Amino acid sequence: MQNPTTTAVASDFVELAATASHGPLRIEYRWVNEAAGTAPIAVFLHEGLGSVAMWRDWPQALCERLGMRGLVYSRPGYGLSTPREHDVKWPVDFMTAQARDILPALFDALDIGMHERKRMWLVGHSDGGSITLLYAALYPDALAGAVAIAPHVFAEDISVESIAQTKQLYETTDLRSKLSRYHADVDSAFYGWNDIWLNPAFREWNIAGELDTIRQPLLAVQGHDDNYGTMAQIDTISERVAHAQLVKLDACGHSPHRDAPDALNEAIAAFVARQR
Template sequence: MTDPAASIDTTRFIGLNGGAYPVRIEYQWLNAEQADAPIALFLHEGLGSIALWKDWPQMLCDRLNCRGLVYSRPGYGRSTPRRPGEQWPVEFLHRQAHDVLPALLDALGIGAEERSRMWLIGHSDGGTIALLYASAFPEALAGLAIMAPHVFVEPMTVEGIEKARITYETTSFKDKLRAYHDDVDSAFYGWNDAWLNPAFLHWDITEEITSIRQPLLVIQGYDDEYASMLQLDKIKSAVDHAQLVKLTQCRHSPHRDATNEVNDAIAAFVRTHQS
């Protein structure tokens, strides 16, 4: 994969004013010239951004013959960082799915017909946001393919996030993340503080996602350091038509650890369900 700094910067910015305070969102269109193609919308992980995806969204869009829409959520990348002292609430993922994402689609002029043909591609927190969006707006997408999502909190998840905090504060990890975020503390502590909030231990969206009707593909590695296969099993119990892909020798980032297998699985899934 190419280094993000070596790529031509096609990032744009758009303001959203519908929330508690206005924010500026960085976004990119991929294959924008394919005006009639369906949209694949990418939702990044808890420490992610446009830059941290690197060239995988472009690779997948080329494979799917889709346009791609990639953006950095507020607090991440080159989007507006968290305000000083702001702590994200337990429902922070719900707010991204129910408020920020629809507001972004509205601001970009993506109407109902385009949304009905849209595929959500999410990783980790982004996968969870995709599930929450699909449960709230079941007609506003064609389907979703997600990797390593969370639908409840496991002890190993908390342990992994606690270890990430120690690593961030005692190693060069913070310096490495600076390449992907204008305000690296905004990105890290927004995510880390939210997940380590004691109230978050009781967070569980299993019942909420039972309303999902659109095609759903869920991918996870057996060596995921943040969650067990119980996540996929609970998703399957809530959404019976979900297709599961469980990968060996794969950790928390299947699109990096098992790129070919993930691309093959998503391409076959979309091809099967595309009208």
């Protein structure tokens, strides 16, 4: 297996006990901007093919801007965390399981107590944005606020079509080789994500009705040129969470932290400042 080689900063690892949805796990994580001392924590939740290494320097830059510490980690199946066994298929509610089971277990294992969790911000991208929304809905008193970047609230045709095209690229171009820099078991990471999104049963996936319990400050961000989702995603969030604030970015695709980092950082910093 190949290990990620894109960053010189070594990751740490923590062991999680079995949960309702997963067996024992080894989770890759890294603290960023530790110079912020006892400042609130921003937890970064990566996209469907992301990992600690794939975030690169953006969490550090954002945390410096916000004056926060940062926690980045690789979800099970990604990066250097416990890989998905190749005969295991993610269930339709896999993102709910991540929010309900894995995040609280990770916080317990890292000794992040309830006082720290109430000061915490979640920053999630794509699938990680969906998990951010679900955690905020499940634990409405356990966060200072949340930022969902290009989140998925329901399965759209554009999402499924783009994911099908990505599968073709993975199997016919050098995409697999490129992704192998970021994952110890690249096939585990890719097919875990790709198979569930292309599962016909996933077309019925919809978490809009679960968002009504979100009470924390919430910012939802979407690029106008996102080929994995339309503005209907964050507009739906606004319909379910009346206090949610929306930012719609021009000249921006599915990854605002790479496509429009200055505009994204400005939007997040302004949003957090208003809450403080």
